[in-house]
Amino acid sequence: MDINLTPILTSWPFLLKALGMTIFVSVMSTALGFVIGTLVGALRTYGGRMTNVVLGFYVDSMRAIPLLVILVWTFFAFPLLIGASINAVTAGIAGLGLHLGAYVSETIRAGLTSVRRNQMQAGLALGMSRFQAIRTIILPQAIIRMLPALGSLFVIAIKDSAIASVIAVPELLRQTQIVAGKTFRPFELYTAAMLAYFILCYPVARGVDRLYRRLSHLGSS
Amino acid sequence: MTAAPILVFENVVKRYGALTALAGVSLTLHRGEVVCLIGPSGSGKSTLLRCANALDPLDQGRISFDGHEVRSSETSVRLVRQRMGMVFQNFELFPHLTVLRNVTIGPTTVLKLGQAEADARARKLLAKVGLADKETSHPSALSGGQQQRVAIARALAMEPALMLFDEPTSALDPETIGEVLSVMKTLADEGMTMLVVTHEMDFARRVANRVAVFDKGRVIEEGTPQEIFTAPKVPRTRDFLSHLGWHGESK
Numbered sequence: 001m002d003i004n005l006t007p008i009l010t011s012w013p014f015l016l017k018a019l020g021m022t023i024f025v026s027v028m029s030t031a032l033g034f035v036i037g038t039l040v041g042a043l044r045t046y047g048g049r050m051t052n053v054v055l056g057f058y059v060d061s062m063r064a065i066p067l068l069v070i071l072v073w074t075f076f077a078f079p080l081l082i083g084a085s086i087n088a089v090t091a092g093i094a095g096l097g098l099h100l101g102a103y104v105s106e107t108i109r110a111g112l113t114s115v116r117r118n119q120m121q122a123g124l125a126l127g128m129s130r131f132q133a134i135r136t137i138i139l140p141q142a143i144i145r146m147l148p149a150l151g152s153l154f155v156i157a158i159k160d161s162a163i164a165s166v167i168a169v170p171e172l173l174r175q176t177q178i179v180a181g182k183t184f185r186p187f188e189l190y191t192a193a194m195l196a197y198f199i200l201c202y203p204v205a206r207g208v209d210r211l212y213r214r215l216s217h218l219g220s221s
Numbered sequence: 222m223t224a225a226p227i228l229v230f231e232n233v234v235k236r237y238g239a240l241t242a243l244a245g246v247s248l249t250l251h252r253g254e255v256v257c258l259i260g261p262s263g264s265g266k267s268t269l270l271r272c273a274n275a276l277d278p279l280d281q282g283r284i285s286f287d288g289h290e291v292r293s294s295e296t297s298v299r300l301v302r303q304r305m306g307m308v309f310q311n312f313e314l315f316p317h318l319t320v321l322r323n324v325t326i327g328p329t330t331v332l333k334l335g336q337a338e339a340d341a342r343a344r345k346l347l348a349k350v351g352l353a354d355k356e357t358s359h360p361s362a363l364s365g366g367q368q369q370r371v372a373i374a375r376a377l378a379m380e381p382a383l384m385l386f387d388e389p390t391s392a393l394d395p396e397t398i399g400e401v402l403s404v405m406k407t408l409a410d411e412g413m414t415m416l417v418v419t420h421e422m423d424f425a426r427r428v429a430n431r432v433a434v435f436d437k438g439r440v441i442e443e444g445t446p447q448e449i450f451t452a453p454k455v456p457r458t459r460d461f462l463s464h465l466g467w468h469g470e471s472k
Contacts, residue, residue: 121276122313126327126379127303129295136330140317217361218317 007183008192018175019196025092025171026158032097033157034150037104042134044105045112055105062102067163071095075167092164092171100157107149111142119221144212144219151208155201162197172196224251227287227383227414228273234281235268242268244438245282250383255415257425257446260435261461266418267310269435270385273416274298274305287382303331306376310388312368314360314375320347321356324375332379339378346374350404366397370404377408384408386417422467426450434458 008015040055047055062070075091086094115138123133143150165174172193180189228250235243243265250256258266271277273284275291275298284291291301314323324343328334334342347353350370360368369389376384386405390398402424409415409428419425425432425446432449434442434457442455450467453459 116313118309118311118313119315122307122309122315124276125274125302125305125307125309126375127299127331128327129299132330136326137315141315144317218359220361221313221316 001187003188004185005188007179007185008188011179011183015172015175015179015192018170018172019200021089021170021175022158022161022172023200025089025096025161025164025169028093029096029100029161030154030157032093033100033104033153036097036101038108038139040101040105041108041112042139045109046130046134059102059105062099067096067099067160068166070099071164071167088164088167088169091167092161092169096157096160096164100153100160103153103156104150107146107153108139108142110149111146112138114145115141116221141219141221144215147208147212147215147219151205151212154208155205158201158204159197224253226250227252228416229285230269230273230282231284232282233269233272233279233284235265235272235277236280241438243272246438246440248433248440248443250414250416252382252414253412254430255409255413255417255428256431256433257429258416258418258433258435259420259422259425259449259461260441264435265438266435267387270307270387270416270418273385274302274307276307299331303379304382306373306379306381306384308369308372308376308384308386308389310391312360312365312372312392314368314372316360318359319356320352320358320360320363320371323360323371324378327375327379343374343378346377347371349377349407350374351400364397365393366400369393369397369401373401373404373408383414383416386415386419388418388420390419390421420465422450422462422465434461436461 040059044052044055071092074095075086075088078091079085119137119141120130120133123137124130128136161171162173164171165177168174176189176193180186183189226249230246230248233243233246234241246265246269248256248269258269260266268277272279273291286301286305289297289301291298315326318326321340321343324346325336325339328339328342329336344353344356347356350373352367352370352374355363355367355371360371363371389405390401393401398421402421405415405417405424406428417429429446432444432446433440434449434455436457442449442453442458449458450462453462
């Protein structure tokens with residue numbers, strides 16, 4: 001098999017822009033997923049029974065439906081429901097974020113529950129409201145404890161952004177497919193894409209691990 | 222004691238399921254007074270403290286603090302807690318915060334004090350408990366005695382009218398108990414009103430104005446340390462003290 005790197009050399013600005021889109025979609029959907037997940041996790045831990053049931057339904061739905069189906073539905077079906085079109089990037093970020101949020105919420109919930117009950121009492125004894133105690137005392141410890149799991153979810157979010165290629169988000173995999181189709185060099189292009197994902201995700205995984213080793217002592221009450 | 226009552230328990234009853242932790246306790250704490258609660262484990266001493274600042278709700282009876290009833294409504298309880306410092310057996314410092322931030326978090330979060338003002342207040346208190354050089358450390362880097370002194374500073378940072386101590390030395394190594402007790406002694410000497418659950422009979426004898434002996438959810442005897450330790454009237458008190466190796470000698 002002969003290797004021809006010319007297509008990569010000539011289309012690299014196009015692919016670099018696609019990589020930028022992958023990073024943008026990953027970061028935005030992670031941010032959305034972490035905000036949703038933190039809120040849902042906290043509300044399920046400290047809220048009433050009804051809140052728990054309603055939000056539990058959201059979490060279980062997201063875990064029961066394939067991500068691919070959620071993305072396709074968000075982009076092709078949801079606009080028909082609301083009678084307005086949404087662009088692929090917005091749909092992609094929303095679908096990925098909502099899906100991720102369910103997993104983040106379960107992780108946060110486990111973290112919050114693991115913090116000793118007396119930590120909350122110590123906060124209340126200072127005159128804090130429950131909300132203040134959760135925000136300043138319980139949640140920071142929960143996040144530190146759950147750093148390895150949350151880091152894995154971040155890496156998964158980067159990798160899952162590739163699924164958004166099916167709704168034509170111009171991210172790395174989608175644009176690589178286009179170049180591969182035009183140049184008939186699938187081996188070189190898909191290998192390059194695979195390496196790009198690895199180079200992107202590997203340092204994130206290592207970095208979170210190192211961060212956790214430096215911070216873990218701050219999370220053990 | 223002529224000072225005004227600050228904390229009054231009237232016939233307080235607290236049950237946990239089938240277990241009656243407090244079976245009708247009445248006790249009055251006056252301003253500037255140090256009252257020690259002693260008695261066997263599980264006799265309800267700690268429960269009384271937790272009821273005082275409404276960390277546990279009452280089943281019956283009434284607690285009033287500074288003339289106002291301590292009820293379980295969120296806002297009134299928060300106001301009461303701000304003026305009642307609490308020190309826990311296991312310190313309960315916040316592990317993710319430095320020593321300085323542990324002390325400032327109450328004032329900045331609850332009293333909305335500015336960070337600079339809170340820092341100044343905290344540094345003064347850390348100096349007072351002998352830990353001025355530890356402000357940038359995290360709790361995990363401190364000994365038990367040091368952690369408990371930070372916890373005392375944290376409670377004092379709210380400038381409370383009353384301090385509750387829940388077995389503050391029970392989780393400590395013997396060699397660090399003294400440093401915590403001496404901080405508490407200093408507080409008492411400065412006129413702080415204190416309600417102290419303790420197994421340190423020597424501290425109770427030397428520092429308390431009054432001692433209340435608990436057994437099975439009741440106060441079985443109450444009096445000056447002199448009365449309790451040298452001439453206990455109730456046989457159960459004598460049993461309890463002799464189990465601790467205390468034989469009523471006076472000094």
